[in-house]
Amino acid sequence: MDTLLKVKDLEVKFALRFGDLTAINGISFSLNKGERLGLVGESGAGKSVAGFAIINLLSKPGYISEGEVIFNGRNMNSLSGEEMRDIRGNEISMIFQDPMMTLNPVLTVGTQMVETLLAHKRLNRMEAEKIALEKLEKVQIPSPKKRLKQYPHEFSGGMRQRIVIAIALITNPSLIIADEPTTALDVTIQADIMDLLLSLCESEDMSLILITHDLSVVSQVTEKIIVMYAGKIVETGPTDLVLREPLHPYTQGLLKALPGSLQPGSRLNQIPGVMPTLTDIPLGCAFHPRCERRDTICEVETPDLINVDSHDRMVACHMLGR
Amino acid sequence: MNQSLIRFKESYLLYNFKRDRVAIISFIILAFLILIGVLAPIISPYNPYDAMNIDIMNAETPPAWVEDGDRDFLLGTDIQGRDLLSTMIYGLRLSLIIGCGAVLLQALLGIMVGLVAGYRGGKIDSLLMRMADIQLSFPYLMVAIFISAIFQVAFGIGRFEQLAVPLLVIIIGLAEWPVYARTVRASVMREKSKEYVEAARVIGLSQRVIMVRHILPNTMTSVLVISTIQVANAIMSEAALSFLGLGMPVTKPSLGSLIRSGFEYIFSGSWWITFFPGFLLVLLVLVINLLGDWLRDVLNPKLYKG
Numbered sequence: 236m237d238t239l240l241k242v243k244d245l246e247v248k249f250a251l252r253f254g255d256l257t258a259i260n261g262i263s264f265s266l267n268k269g270e271r272l273g274l275v276g277e278s279g280a281g282k283s284v285a286g287f288a289i290i291n292l293l294s295k296p297g298y299i300s301e302g303e304v305i306f307n308g309r310n311m312n313s314l315s316g317e318e319m320r321d322i323r324g325n326e327i328s329m330i331f332q333d334p335m336m337t338l339n340p341v342l343t344v345g346t347q348m349v350e351t352l353l354a355h356k357r358l359n360r361m362e363a364e365k366i367a368l369e370k371l372e373k374v375q376i377p378s379p380k381k382r383l384k385q386y387p388h389e390f391s392g393g394m395r396q397r398i399v400i401a402i403a404l405i406t407n408p409s410l411i412i413a414d415e416p417t418t419a420l421d422v423t424i425q426a427d428i429m430d431l432l433l434s435l436c437e438s439e440d441m442s443l444i445l446i447t448h449d450l451s452v453v454s455q456v457t458e459k460i461i462v463m464y465a466g467k468i469v470e471t472g473p474t475d476l477v478l479r480e481p482l483h484p485y486t487q488g489l490l491k492a493l494p495g496s497l498q499p500g501s502r503l504n505q506i507p508g509v510m511p512t513l514t515d516i517p518l519g520c521a522f523h524p525r526c527e528r529r530d531t532i533c534e535v536e537t538p539d540l541i542n543v544d545s546h547d548r549m550v551a552c553h554m555l556g557r
Numbered sequence: 558m559n560q561s562l563i564r565f566k567e568s569y570l571l572y573n574f575k576r577d578r579v580a581i582i583s584f585i586i587l588a589f590l591i592l593i594g595v596l597a598p599i600i601s602p603y604n605p606y607d608a609m610n611i612d613i614m615n616a617e618t619p620p621a622w623v624e625d626g627d628r629d630f631l632l633g634t635d636i637q638g639r640d641l642l643s644t645m646i647y648g649l650r651l652s653l654i655i656g657c658g659a660v661l662l663q664a665l666l667g668i669m670v671g672l673v674a675g676y677r678g679g680k681i682d683s684l685l686m687r688m689a690d691i692q693l694s695f696p697y698l699m700v701a702i703f704i705s706a707i708f709q710v711a712f713g714i715g716r717f718e719q720l721a722v723p724l725l726v727i728i729i730g731l732a733e734w735p736v737y738a739r740t741v742r743a744s745v746m747r748e749k750s751k752e753y754v755e756a757a758r759v760i761g762l763s764q765r766v767i768m769v770r771h772i773l774p775n776t777m778t779s780v781l782v783i784s785t786i787q788v789a790n791a792i793m794s795e796a797a798l799s800f801l802g803l804g805m806p807v808t809k810p811s812l813g814s815l816i817r818s819g820f821e822y823i824f825s826g827s828w829w830i831t832f833f834p835g836f837l838l839v840l841l842v843l844v845i846n847l848l849g850d851w852l853r854d855v856l857n858p859k860l861y862k863g
Contacts, residue, residue, distance in 0.1 A: 290759065292758060292759060294755075320761040320762075320763065321761060322761070323758075323759055323760065323761035324759060324760035324761035324762075325761060328759070328760075329756075329759040331752055331755070331756060333752060336752035336753060337752045337753050337755075337756040338753055338756075339753045339757070339774075339775070340753075340775065341774040341775050341777075342770075342771070342774070350760075350762070350766075350770070351760045351762075354760065354761055354762050354763075354766070355761060384560065399756075402760070
């Protein structure tokens with residue numbers, strides 16, 4: 236299979252008054268054409284930052300301090316602003332969390348779709364409108380012709396997220412980065428949207444990076460999973476394997492915290508404590524203060540990400556096999 | 558086209574307008590005044606700019622219903638014997654032209670500066686906003702006195718009379734652009750952090766497109782509201798300048814210069830020369846302000862009156 240995206244030792248820092256904060260601390264992964272990857276972790280783990288780093292759109296004061304992102308054989312860090320703009324929205328699209336906020340309230344949906352197309356393709360307005368119509372049909376919006384002329388406030392939340400997806404799809408990108416695309420929606424619509432995204436990825440042969448904290452969504456949609464904690468990858472591998480037999484205590488904790496496995500009336504499981512803030516990440520394994528299985532070595536030495544079996548299964552934990 | 562008409566008919570704006578009597582009356586009066594101003598050459602009984610029409614013997618004729626009044630001059634005549642009604646209609650026209658022109662200039666300058674300052678931030682922002690502060694620290698009367706004095710010396714009074722209208726537009730426009738710049742900058746900074754701007758960047762749109770096509774339309778509400786009030790302000794400024802003798806010359810009087818020319822005669826009994834133009838000016842500015850207040854209340858739901 237062809238590799239579409241390769242992230243190598245990516246390190247993202249935020250330049251602040253009192254020094255640099257490391258938001259992402261050397262993550263590496265690769266994504267094949269048509270493959271779907273889930274990026275999981277609590278809020279603050281650096282998932283969204285990783286998404287923005289890939290399209291080189293970190294807002295100040297964030298910057299990529301080390302490592303490289305190679306997309307389709309091109310090193311994204313060395314591209315000019317112009318070349319980068321041509322990739323964004325054209326070859327890589329992004330979907331955000333809140334569809335209420337990501338559409339411009341004063342422009343019609345059609346205008347926003349056409350504008351995206353015209354920014355990247357040599358088309359006239361008529362052709363662009365035709366493509367926009369097609370895409371609206373593809374995301375299953377009823378009476379798309381009428382809907383093109385409407386403003387975002389005339390749509391419901393789920394419909395708006397469909398529009399956002401249609402805009403993301405409009406240039407036939409090869410990669411979609413979806414940053415918590417269903418968090419702001421209610422559960423039934425959430426399932427609809429995820430199904431839609433999945434079927435679109437399959438029919439258009441697109442790759443997907445799904446950033447979320449919702450493990451059930453990840454298990455539904457993705458083939459590969461990366462679990463992040465405090466800016467580092469703690470566990471990665473094929474989704475079904477990782478979720479069936481989690482090896483890292485953090486992944487185990489996350490899975491245990493799902494309310495599905497509980498009897499009614501019993502207390503919810505949770506991982507004690509909170510994720511450390513980036514200003515004071517503990518020495519050694521960043522997870523050790525919350526870990527049930529910690530040992531003295533965890534407090535001093537940072538565990539490396541090591542291969543555990545033939546599938547690209549990797550875990551960063553000292554206690555593995557003990 | 559048809560659809561936007563339907564949209565307008567169903568809009569909250571129109572709904573609110575229909576239920577607000579003050580807004581309706583103000584709108585009718587304003588529309589009437591604008592119509593008169595636009596159609597001045599057709600409506601007014603005399604052409605006050607035409608010296609052939611003016612007879613000095615008719616000077617200071619009182620209004621028609623007063624004793625000694627003349628049926629030919631409904632509101633009387635001024636000290637030069639011009640029909641006051643006609644002169645007022647032409648003056649209204651000039652006041653409106655100068656008011657709207659000055660506001661257009663203000664808006665153009667202010668929106669550009671505000672947009673760039675708000676979007677770029679940092680040093681450019683500081684520089685532009687300090688310029689605005691400096692501009693605001695000069696009273697516009699002082700600026701006006703400077704400019705018109707320099708102009709009159711440089712080109713002679715004759716040229717000044719010809720170019721008085723564009724000159725006043727520039728003076729008033731330059732004096733008040735920071736009002737727009739500040740308002741637009743504030744809304745741009747608020748809009749800039751919203752997610753749709755981020756989304757537009759992710760789509761790969763250029764900065765200019767994001768600024769002009771995405772952020773600017775979202776700041777138009779506040780621009781619309783201050784525009785109404787600024788038109789009223791500009792008309793007042795013009796009247797004030799003319800009253801001080803720095804604005805429109807007596808040969809081409811605006812409402813302000815008419816008030817001034819009659820002011821000297823008010824105690825000798827010729828009250829109408831000042832009273833009628835003054836009343837018209839107050840009416841015009843009042844209805845514009847009332848409409849502006851109404852618009853602000855409608856467009857800003859946070860400001861409901863208790």
